[in-house]
Amino acid sequence: MSEIEKIRIQESLQEILQQVVELLSKHQLVEGLVHKQDMPRHDLVETLVHKQHLAELQKKLDELHSADIAYILEALPLEQRLQVWDLVKVERDGDILLEVSDAVRESLIASMDSEELLAAAEQLDTDEIADLAPDLPHDVLQELMVSMDAQNRAHLQSAMSYPEDTVGALMDFDMVSIRDDITLEVVLRYLRRLGELPGHTDKLFVVDRNDNFKGVLSLERLLVHDPEASVAAVMAEDAVTFHPDDEADEAASAFERYDLVSAPVVDRSNRLVGRLTVDVVMDFIREESDSEMLSMAGLREEEDLFATVWKSIQNRWTWLALNLVTAFIASRVIGVFEGSIEKIVALAALMPIVAGIGGNSGNQTTTMIVRALALGQIRGSSIRKLFLKELGVSLVNGLIWGGIIGLVAWLLYRNAALGVVMTGAMILNLLLAALMGVLIPMLMHKLGRDPAVGSSVMITAVTDSGGFFIFLGLATLFLI
Amino acid sequence: MSEIEKIRIQESLQEILQQVVELLSKHQLVEGLVHKQDMPRHDLVETLVHKQHLAELQKKLDELHSADIAYILEALPLEQRLQVWDLVKVERDGDILLEVSDAVRESLIASMDSEELLAAAEQLDTDEIADLAPDLPHDVLQELMVSMDAQNRAHLQSAMSYPEDTVGALMDFDMVSIRDDITLEVVLRYLRRLGELPGHTDKLFVVDRNDNFKGVLSLERLLVHDPEASVAAVMAEDAVTFHPDDEADEAASAFERYDLVSAPVVDRSNRLVGRLTVDVVMDFIREESDSEMLSMAGLREEEDLFATVWKSIQNRWTWLALNLVTAFIASRVIGVFEGSIEKIVALAALMPIVAGIGGNSGNQTTTMIVRALALGQIRGSSIRKLFLKELGVSLVNGLIWGGIIGLVAWLLYRNAALGVVMTGAMILNLLLAALMGVLIPMLMHKLGRDPAVGSSVMITAVTDSGGFFIFLGLATLFLI
Numbered sequence: 017m018s019e020i021e022k023i024r025i026q027e028s029l030q031e032i033l034q035q036v037v038e039l040l041s042k043h044q045l046v047e048g049l050v051h052k053q054d055m056p057r058h059d060l061v062e063t064l065v066h067k068q069h070l071a072e073l074q075k076k077l078d079e080l081h082s083a084d085i086a087y088i089l090e091a092l093p094l095e096q097r098l099q100v101w102d103l104v105k106v107e108r109d110g111d112i113l114l115e116v117s118d119a120v121r122e123s124l125i126a127s128m129d130s131e132e133l134l135a136a137a138e139q140l141d142t143d144e145i146a147d148l149a150p151d152l153p154h155d156v157l158q159e160l161m162v163s164m165d166a167q168n169r170a171h172l173q174s175a176m177s178y179p180e181d182t183v184g185a186l187m188d189f190d191m192v193s194i195r196d197d198i199t200l201e202v203v204l205r206y207l208r209r210l211g212e213l214p215g216h217t218d219k220l221f222v223v224d225r226n227d228n229f230k231g232v233l234s235l236e237r238l239l240v241h242d243p244e245a246s247v248a249a250v251m252a253e254d255a256v257t258f259h260p261d262d263e264a265d266e267a268a269s270a271f272e273r274y275d276l277v278s279a280p281v282v283d284r285s286n287r288l289v290g291r292l293t294v295d296v297v298m299d300f301i302r303e304e305s306d307s308e309m310l311s312m313a314g315l316r317e318e319e320d321l322f323a324t325v326w327k328s329i330q331n332r333w334t335w336l337a338l339n340l341v342t343a344f345i346a347s348r349v350i351g352v353f354e355g356s357i358e359k360i361v362a363l364a365a366l367m368p369i370v371a372g373i374g375g376n377s378g379n380q381t382t383t384m385i386v387r388a389l390a391l392g393q394i395r396g397s398s399i400r401k402l403f404l405k406e407l408g409v410s411l412v413n414g415l416i417w418g419g420i421i422g423l424v425a426w427l428l429y430r431n432a433a434l435g436v437v438m439t440g441a442m443i444l445n446l447l448l449a450a451l452m453g454v455l456i457p458m459l460m461h462k463l464g465r466d467p468a469v470g471s472s473v474m475i476t477a478v479t480d481s482g483g484f485f486i487f488l489g490l491a492t493l494f495l496i
Numbered sequence: 497m498s499e500i501e502k503i504r505i506q507e508s509l510q511e512i513l514q515q516v517v518e519l520l521s522k523h524q525l526v527e528g529l530v531h532k533q534d535m536p537r538h539d540l541v542e543t544l545v546h547k548q549h550l551a552e553l554q555k556k557l558d559e560l561h562s563a564d565i566a567y568i569l570e571a572l573p574l575e576q577r578l579q580v581w582d583l584v585k586v587e588r589d590g591d592i593l594l595e596v597s598d599a600v601r602e603s604l605i606a607s608m609d610s611e612e613l614l615a616a617a618e619q620l621d622t623d624e625i626a627d628l629a630p631d632l633p634h635d636v637l638q639e640l641m642v643s644m645d646a647q648n649r650a651h652l653q654s655a656m657s658y659p660e661d662t663v664g665a666l667m668d669f670d671m672v673s674i675r676d677d678i679t680l681e682v683v684l685r686y687l688r689r690l691g692e693l694p695g696h697t698d699k700l701f702v703v704d705r706n707d708n709f710k711g712v713l714s715l716e717r718l719l720v721h722d723p724e725a726s727v728a729a730v731m732a733e734d735a736v737t738f739h740p741d742d743e744a745d746e747a748a749s750a751f752e753r754y755d756l757v758s759a760p761v762v763d764r765s766n767r768l769v770g771r772l773t774v775d776v777v778m779d780f781i782r783e784e785s786d787s788e789m790l791s792m793a794g795l796r797e798e799e800d801l802f803a804t805v806w807k808s809i810q811n812r813w814t815w816l817a818l819n820l821v822t823a824f825i826a827s828r829v830i831g832v833f834e835g836s837i838e839k840i841v842a843l844a845a846l847m848p849i850v851a852g853i854g855g856n857s858g859n860q861t862t863t864m865i866v867r868a869l870a871l872g873q874i875r876g877s878s879i880r881k882l883f884l885k886e887l888g889v890s891l892v893n894g895l896i897w898g899g900i901i902g903l904v905a906w907l908l909y910r911n912a913a914l915g916v917v918m919t920g921a922m923i924l925n926l927l928l929a930a931l932m933g934v935l936i937p938m939l940m941h942k943l944g945r946d947p948a949v950g951s952s953v954m955i956t957a958v959t960d961s962g963g964f965f966i967f968l969g970l971a972t973l974f975l976i
Contacts, residue, residue, distance in 0.1 A: 030872050030875075033872075033875065034875065037875065037877065041877075081753065081754060083753040083754065084753070087753075087871075087872075087873075090871070090873055091871075091872070091873035091874075091875065091878075093878060093881055204719065207719045207720055208719070208720050208721075208722075210720060211720055212716065212720055213716045213719070213720065215755060216698075216755070216757065217716065218696075218698060218715075218757070235715045235716075235719065236692065236693045236697065236715075238719075239684065239687045239688070239693070239715065239718075239719075240687055240688050240690060240691055240692060240693065241688075242688075271778070272775075272778055272779065272782060273561065273563040273564070273567075274561060274563065275695060275696070275775035277696065277698070277757055277774065294757065294774055294778070295752075295755035297778075298751070298752055298774070298777075298778055298781070299752065301778070301781060301782065301785075302752060302781065305781075305785035305789075306867070308789070309785075309788070309789070309863065309867070310863060310867075312792070312863075313859045313860050313862075313863035314856065314859075314860060315860055315863060315864070319864060321864065321868050321873055321874075321878075321882070322878070322881065322882075322885070323885075324885075325885055325888035325889050325892060328885065328889045329889055329892055329893060332857075332860050332889070332893075333893075335856065335860070336853060336856055336857060336860075336893060336897060337897070339852060339853060339856045340849070340853055340897055340900075340901065342852075343848060343849040343852040343853060344849060344901070344904070346848055346849075346852075347845045347846060347848060347849050348845070350844055350845040350848070351842075351845040351908075354841045354842070354844070354845060357837070357841050357844045358838065358841045361834045361837050361838045362831075362834070363844075364830055364834070364837045364843075364844035364847075365827045365828070365830040365831040365834060366827060367844075368823060368826055368827060368830070368848060368851070368960070368964075369820070369823040369824060369826075369827050371848070372819060372822075372823040372826075372960075373816060373819060373820055373823060376794065376815065376816055376819045377812075377816060379793045379794075380793050380794060380795055380812050380815070382793075383789065383790060383792075383793035383795060384795070384799060384801065387786070387789070387790075388801050391567075391570070391571075392510050392513075392571070393567075393570055393571040393801055394571075394801075395510075395513065395514070395517065395571070397517065398571075398573060398801075398802070401573055401802065402801070402802075405802070405803075405804075405805055405808065408805035409805050409808045409809055409812070412805060412806075412809055413809060413812075413813075413816060417816060417817075417820055420820075421820065421824070424824070428831075480848070480852075484848075
């Protein structure tokens with residue numbers, strides 16, 4: 017029972033992290049003392065204390081699941097991270113490398129020599145090695161290939177040959193396949209001889225003698241049907257299958273839609289080539305949504321929390337540069353109206369409100385559209401309805417919020433005409449925001465780009481420059 | 497095989513959607529003709545054509561998976577949605593209601609009378625009814641309760657009693673539990689008698705005679721071990737378990753971490769009370785990340801793509817109001833410096849650049865910190881490291897981008913001092929952005945609020961007002 021409690025999670029994981037850090041810092045303290053003082057009498061004692069802490073830490077690590085060690089490694093600054101990494105048993109290195117984030121994996125691999133990497137990789141399945149491959153030094157990969165048998169080498173090469181976001185890159189080769197002309201009894205005997213099943217085996221794949229996929233036999237059916245029945249009679253033919261070059265998000269949405277645990281991957285000629293499992297799909301979904309979140313703030317990739325200043329700057333600079341350009345354009349729009357601002361300086365104080373609210377409203381529209389596009393819910397005939405709805409929302413919002421802020425401007429500056437211009441500019445900029453909020457993501461989608469990534473910068477750029485232009489333009493026309 | 501191809505997805509789903517829409521519009525066309533013209537001779541023919549289209553559509557719908565019908569309903573405007581909904585077989589209503597998004601569910605339920613709702617709900621398991629319950633009219637729910645047997649009513653009440661984001665709200669009651677003092681052979685016979693297993697049964701739960709949880713017997717072990725062995729000898733005791741009041745995201749992260757398909761839910765006294773499965777967890781993860789994405793743009797809840805203008809305004813207004821307040825504050829900061837702007841009107845054109853880049857940089861920092869907080873990776877001792885790193889990044893970025901834009905300002909306005917002030921303001925505002933970018937999410941986390949939701953507005957508010965204040969303040973001090 018204590019085992020169960022131990023694995024009961026997160027909070028206790030954070031406690032474990034705390035313990036690891038304490039043990040590490042005690043260890044470093046002692047090491048510091050040993051280095052500073054050279055008193056031979058103390059030496060022995062301190063080395064003992066020191067060793068004791070390390071042993072305790074190692075014991076703790078040995079008890080933990082690989083995913084939990086990965087969590088601890090990610091939460092530690094580089095120096096402590098590498099100390100813990102050194103204490104992890106060599107035979108677990110591979111599993112842990114698979115679990116950590118890309119940025120942390122890079123830092124761990126950089127600390128290992130070829131031999132250690134080879135030892136780590138040799139513990140893994142070929143599809144797992146394929147996942148690590150992009151981060152492995154070329155010579156290590158070569159040596160690995162040489163050490164493999166022909167079938168595994170072929171698997172590795174095939175797994176590495178698929179682009180990152182395809183089913184082929186996510187699939188594994190651990191499937192149990194059976195023939196359809198045997199009885200369930202024979203299948204049961206076969207499984208007992210196997211001794212264990214690959215993780216996430218909820219169904220066996222049924223093939224004919226040429227490895228052509230025929231259907232699936234779920235463990236459920238295997239268990240509840242008469243053992244004398246034949247596989248062909250009990251199996252299901254209408255299984256969801258994938259091709260290796262199917263897009264991974266489509267496969268993920270099929271897993272969600274049809275509540276799958278595993279599914280066969282077949283090639284164009286219907287031969288069984290691999291298997292996709294729910295754990296991999298779930299990791300993929302998590303990574304996708306994480307990277308979308310990051311890219312919305314202009315972080316190009318997941319950043320190691322303790323990355324160097326220089327690495328962080330490299331990760332973030334494109335976004336800042338792009339925004340600097342759009343901000344500069346908006347600034348030049350204002351520059352055109354400097355004469356008007358000189359005459360009515362209140363314009364300078366009021367203009368960011370028009371631009372800002374336009375940006376917010378546009379981003380709401382864009383977020384809706386991006387989601388609907390991702391779900392494939394927008395078709396030709398519904399586009400006009402969408403435009404009308406968004407324009408309607410903007411018009412009402414413009415009247416309400418523009419009215420309020422126009423009133424405030426009037427009261428603040430005792431200038432009714434200024435208030436009216438303010439209200440008019442808000443309405444127009446919100447309409448612009450609605451128009452572009454629908455148009456920009458739709459256009460990006462049509463051009464085959466991911467609308468989730470760039471739409472937000474573009475809509476903000478348009479509503480900023482547009483907002484300044486509309487407000488200052490109206491003011492120049494009617495107030496000056 | 498054609499079945500397999502049919503279920504092979506997304507693209508073809510969009511094709512099906514297209515076909516549905518075409519059949520619907522043909523149907524509407526005919527209906528329109530029938531209504532307009534009252535020629536009795538044509539009547540018959542048109543009614544036939546009309547019926548034929550509906551029959552074709554109905555046949556198509558009957559072939560589809562409930563999740564796919566849900567997809568089609570979500571993609572259709574209200575009127576067409578209800579037409580399709582009417583064609584769906586009554587016994588599938590319940591399943592489909594579970595699959596559609598909250599907003600669409602509301603629109604479907606609004607179109608059904610009590611009897612239809614009762615018929616739909618009666619097809620569902622108690623944990624599924626509990627999911628629908630918040631959307632059901634009170635009298636329907638009452639009637640449902642009355643029609644249930646005592647055990648199901650107890651289940652329903654317990655499922656409804658847990659807060660939305662807990663394991664209790666996600667669990668089901670479809671577990672197969674066995675005793676530990678029997679042999680595998682007996683288990684196998686028991687399963688065959690059951691005839692079928694609940695979905696996602698990858699393991700059986702082992703309990704003693706008082707329903708106390710003892711461990712799990714995976715189907716794998718059941719299949720590969722000698723049938724003569726006892727359950728106690730083969731089962732695993734170190735299973736991951738949850739409590740009904742555990743937070744759902746912690747459970748979800750445990751599912752990801754330990755690659756679970758199903759897990760037992762036990763109460764504080766270790767009695768088995770339910771089961772959590774990966775399909776529910778995956779839906780939960782997807783909904784969480786969706787709602788985070790929506791709330792980042794200030795959409796309070798998932799919006800039906802074809803919601804009315806008024807509904808959309810209600811969904812979006814809080815965010816706009818909040819942003820109007822922060823924009824107004826920034827505007828008043830500028831107001832303080834109107835005298836300076838009157839003297840150097842270039843300040844008005846340059847100030848949005850300082851504010852904007854500060855906001856972008858601050859959002860990058862905040863996004864990093866929010867992620868790290870969500871993963872529980874920030875501890876006391878690493879906070880100082882994080883601050884120093886972010887300040888370092890900002891300093892370098894300020895020097896580079898501030899330097900460039902300062903140079904541009906100098907060249908544009910032939911004013912070296914203005915360029916220096918611009919560079920200085922950029923550096924200071926980026927440092928402010930880094931400071932607040934770390935501080936704001938950490939504070940919100942400490943106060944027990946979700947840092948993902950409000951951090952972005954707050955950081956932008958600070959860097960806007962702060963940026964204007966720093967730039968205009970420096971200009972007033974040194975240039976005027």
